[in-house]
Amino acid sequence: MDGRTSDRRQYALLWIIGAFSAMLRSMKTQTIEIDDVTANALRQRADERGVSVPELLAELLVLEAGSVRADSDEIAELDRRWKAFEAQKSVASNDEVVRWLETWGTPAFRNWRDR
DSSP states (O other): OOHHHHHHHHHHHHHHHHHHHHHHHHSOOOOOOOOHHHHHHHHHHHHHHTSOHHHHHHHHHHHHHOOOOOOHHHHHHHHHHHHHHHTSSOOOOHHHHHHHHHTTTSTTOOOGGGO
């Protein structure tokens, strides 16, 4: 597996984990009884990762589910966008974009490329 495939897989997993965690937060909760040793281990592991125990369990479920398959058209589109991004001459800072946006509707406005 090359670096790009690994990065894509990791990105997909992180997105799924985030989406699953968001759904989990909005769901009704249930109490499950577990022994103290397991509860403490889960809390410690969650603290180490900076997440809640339910979020940790959601991550574990996603990882257990296995890898995510991406459609070849989706991969091609991501590759196209990445190549377009790499082809840019420079990357603008957030402050530069904010200053440019503040000129919209004023005589000082210039096209982004002409700024």
